[in-house]
Amino acid sequence: MRETSLVIKGGRVIDATGARPADVVIDGGRIAAVGPDLSADRVLDAGGCVVAPGLVDLHAHLRQPGLEEAETVETGSRAAALGGFTAVVAMPNTTPAVDSAAVVREVQELGRTALCQVAPAGTITVGRAGTQLAPLAEMAELGVRLFTDDGRGVQDTRLMRRAMEYTTGLPQQVVLAQHCEDEGLAAGGHMHEGEWSSRLGIAGQPAEAEELMVMRDISLARLTGARIHLQHLSTGGSVAMVRAARADRVAVTAEVTPHHLTLTAERCASYDPVFKVNPPLRTDADVAALRAGLADGTVDAIATDHAPHTAEAKEQPFDQAPPGMLGLETALVLALECSGLPLEAVLAHLSWQPAAIAGLAPEHGGPVAEGGAAHLCVIDPEAGWVVDPGASASRSRNSPFAGRPVTGKVRHTVLAGEPVVVDGEAQR
Amino acid sequence: MAPLRHLLSIEDLGGAAGIEEVLRLTDSFVEVSERAIPRVPALRGKTVASLFYEDSTRTRLSFEAAAKRLSADTMSFSVSSSSVKKGESLRDTALTIEAMGVDAIVVRHSSSGAPQRVASWVGASVVNAGDGWHEHPTQALLDLYTIRQRLGGLDGRHIAVVGDVKHSRVARSDVLAFTALGATVTLVAPGTLLPPDLTGWPVETSHDLDAVLPNVDVVYLLRMQRERMTEALVPSLREYTARFGLTVRRAGRLADGAIVMHPGPMNRGVEIAPEVADLPASTIVDQVRNGVAVRMAVLYLLLGAGTDRVPTTDALALDPEEPLRRPAEVDA
Structure with a gap:
């Protein structure tokens, strides 16, 4: 059966090259034409909307294999598509962990029928145990471009140095991504250590637990010349160190999450573990520093750290519940609302910049131009809605933004020419 | 005061x-x-359940005695004998207990905030009987009551709270309660046992117990847990006692009329010398005795007060609907 051609009509195209009003015709999974007054077999209305390269998430937990009751590749990718994402980097802290070619293939296979491209990240160490390097080259041959023990940082400084030295010698351009946390200093901490942890009687982890590892990894990247990416930075001190390192030409990139741009430790006063996340929600000063880091280019990407957990898991007391929050369906709108950046800059942080870090460019995040891959999202910047975790496509409901009125909505998402989301509804 | 739905924190008052x-x-x-038959019908027909995830003989007994003296029915769930050990979530346990028809749930839990979570799920009133490091409001109320008994009032008094404030729910509730009634509080502890950030706490801090002692009306000693040594919070109990224990020598530095308090259970010879615990200045037995009456007051406020919050003498003496019952029947 011949695929029908598709035109996204009446929108304003925004990509890394700039903004202009244009219709976009898609045929055979690629962009066939961009210009005024185009037509095709099927029309997707984009009046009043922005047409952009699909969003790319550097940091999503799709939970499969191993924790299918919280999320699957299918449900997580549906949530991603509804959030405007056409590609997500799937974190490897599954059961088993993505630390071998076999598990990489399994996740890639699951991703074939997903509603967005699923790029599995591999672990840095076997079983995320932090003692032995995982087969990085073997996984890179299968297409893995980002390695992380996410959920844990690699604690052994010498081992981390070896990982950096080893990956600089691979034929593929890969990146080591670190969950920055000194486990000795953070041990037992369930929220940010400070005024609120003291008042609430919850063991805290200090900002320094993150910053010590940021400092260490910047030092190691300088020593080895490796390319590193620092995940979900949450403190002003971390941003300052990355800013200085980049001025010093260290090959370091960084991401922040929507929740660290919007929420602070005070929210834990309800003792509702929906506000428990790692790294923890910090202070107003940290939020301001993260926003400043986005504005001046120190921080490259906004990543969701989408971390689904079952209701049962979050119905435990705060210190017993697992950390993590949903993020895929709310990332764009929260970034628009809270980053302080114009839409063009938000898209840079959610599309082409993370695509480059993940090794997914230019297929993802590339310019909306003839011949380009048809991974696109259409955003209505004016549409208002209220966040309702009950309506989420995720299998889980642990959004800290329940009931929050927001402005800006993903209207359509197109994956390789297929409209997977139309007028805010997933098509499969 | 607005009607009291739950008592989770001193701030709820x-x-x-x-x-x-x-x-x-x-x-x-x-x-x-103090009556020969210390029982009134104020909460007859009400059911008070205790849900204890942590061993606590004295607090549990004190609440049960309070409920029984108010003629409430009591039920009791403990972690070792119930399904919570089988992986049931806190919410499921709370809803199960509520489904049995209870009016109040008294919750003790090793996790800070567990009673708050239970309160968010059930219709019954929830009383915090101690949660993690967070609060133990009825302990603070009985402490207040005891200080008032001994010293006449709190206003203008100076209270030293000594020891492991960081991990102490008693300290958090006491600081709120003491300062609310006009006392000055000084926390005395090594840096490792103070909360990491005291922003918003209306307290002074000191690392020198000897310097503080002559100036206080109350010295409140917190229990020193043995496991704090394995966490490198103090080098040894011996060194802790040398710096922060209320030894006989130190007790001699107290002003005349100053009192010594402890929430129990005591580590005699660690935070308090055995001889000091038995001095007339020590209020430890009074605290326990007052605990039952304070908990009666709390349960009555939550369940029995209705619109008329201050009980009349009649209401406490006899059930108005059965004014002629004999004591033997009341006590049945």
Whole structure:
């Protein structure tokens, strides 16, 4: 059966090259034409909307294999598509962990029928145990471009140095991504250590637990010349160190999450573990520093750290519940609302910049131009809605933004020419 | 004071006026406790369940005695004998207990905030009987009551809270309660045992117990847990005692009339010398005794007060609907 051609009509195209009003015709999974007054077999209305390269998430937990009751590749990718994402980097802290070619293939296979491209990240160490390097080259041959023990940082400084030295010698351009946390200093901490942890009687982890590892990894990247990416930075001190390192030409990139741009430790006063996340929600000063880091280019990407957990898991007391929050369906709108950046800059942080870090460019995040891959999202910047975790496509409901009125909505998402989301509804 | 739905924190009492109301009610229940048959029908037909995830003989017994003296029915769930050990979530356990028809749930849990979570799920009133490092409001109320008994009042008094403040729910509730009634509080501890950030705490801090002792009306000693040594918080109990224990020598530095308090259970010879615990200045037995009356007042406020919050003498003496029952029947 011949695929029908598709035109996204009446929108304003925004990509890394700039903004202009244009219709976009898609045929055979690629962009066939961009210009005024185009037509095709099927029309997707984009009046009043922005047409952009699909969003790319550097940091999503799709939970499969191993924790299918919280999320699957299918449900997580549906949530991603509804959030405007056409590609997500799937974190490897599954059961088993993505630390071998076999598990990489399994996740890639699951991703074939997903509603967005699923790029599995591999672990840095076997079983995320932090003692032995995982087969990085073997996984890179299968297409893995980002390695992380996410959920844990690699604690052994010498081992981390070896990982950096080893990956600089691979034929593929890969990146080591670190969950920055000194486990000795953070041990037992369930929220940010400070005024609120003291008042609430919850063991805290200090900002320094993150910053010590940021400092260490910047030092190691300088020593080895490796390319590193620092995940979900949450403190002003971390941003300052990355800013200085980049001025010093260290090959370091960084991401922040929507929740660290919007929420602070005070929210834990309800003792509702929906506000428990790692790294923890910090202070107003940290939020301001993260926003400043986005504005001046120190921080490259906004990543969701989408971390689904079952209701049962979050119905435990705060210190017993697992950390993590949903993020895929709310990332764009929260970034628009809270980053302080114009839409063009938000898209840079959610599309082409993370695509480059993940090794997914230019297929993802590339310019909306003839011949380009048809991974696109259409955003209505004016549409208002209220966040309702009950309506989420995720299998889980642990959004800290329940009931929050927001402005800006993903209207359509197109994956390789297929409209997977139309007028805010997933098509499969 | 607005009607009290739960008692999760001293702050739920809404400041000095609400706290004073509990203390006034406690006066009535102290009187009841001194009767030959210390029982009134105030909560007849009500059911009070205790849900204890942590061993606590004295607090549990104190609440059960309080409920029984108010003629409430009591039920008791403990972690070792129930399904919570089988992986049931806190919410499921709370809903199961509520489904049995209870009016109040008294919750003790090793996790800070567990009673708050239970309160968010159930219709019954929830009383915090101690949660993690967070709060133990009825302990603070009985401490207040005891200080008032001994010293006449809190206003202008200086209280030293000594020891492991960081991990102490008693300290958090006491600081709120003592300062609400006008006392000055000094926390005395090594840096490792103070909360990491005291922003918003209306307290002074000191690392020198000897310097503080002559200036206080109350020295409140916190229990020193043995496991704090393995966490490198103090080098040894011996060194802790040398710096922060209330030894006989140190007790001699106290001003005349100053009192010594402890929430129990005591580590004699660690935070308090055995001889000091038995001095007339020590209030430890009074605290336990007052605990029952304070908890009667709290349960009565939550379940029995209705619109008329201060019980009349009649209400405490006899059930108005059965004014002629004999004591033997009341006690059945």
